[in-house]
Amino acid sequence: EDQVTQSPEALRLQEGESSSLNCSYTVSGLRGLFWYRQDPGKGPEFLFTLYSAGEEKEKERLKATLTKKESFLHITAPKPEDSATYLCAVRVYNTDKLIFGTGTRLQVFP
């Protein structure tokens, strides 16, 4: 069964304290791994797509990396406005749906 697991469930950081969020996956055939940001009361907002092991994408303080079994979302020198839930999702062969993990709730304190 295709599965996505995210850790930790929650993360509290001081402003400027860098850290990483983990997304491990077990799928029959990966056709894309997606990172989304979700603010309270809003829908998920697209951040990155990764397709193959070794691939990296960056946007401001965020960098996403991919291996054959997991993806990391690295947050460098976070700011309070980075506080949100970060969701990881996979697309597998022969489907167009996304399978989501349960998310990591990030809080960044000034």
Added chain:
Amino acid sequence: GAGVSQTPSNKVTEKGKYVELRCDPISGHTALYWYRQSLGQGPEFLIYFQGTGAADDSGLPNDRFFAVRPEGSVSTLKIQRTERGDSAVYLCASSLTGTGGMGQFFGPGTRLTVL
């Protein structure tokens, strides 16, 4: 419109009632998806449309749930004989032709509460 819109933003109903949730995708997007998100969980796939037809409805939990997209644009998710366990945020997403490099674009969701 500029993004995916969903109406209503909130819906409170009583157990056993019928509800309809509407989704307006981004103009020109042929693919439309419905997900359900419970508190503290990630979105859970329900159904996917390509144009007017349901390409994958494997996530619909039972026959009380039904969705249509008659003209290939607006979609309506219909829930009959609602149960308290149906309470969740229902998210709609769209993409140009399918899930590609930009992923799926999500709306703000409809929060459904079944009393």
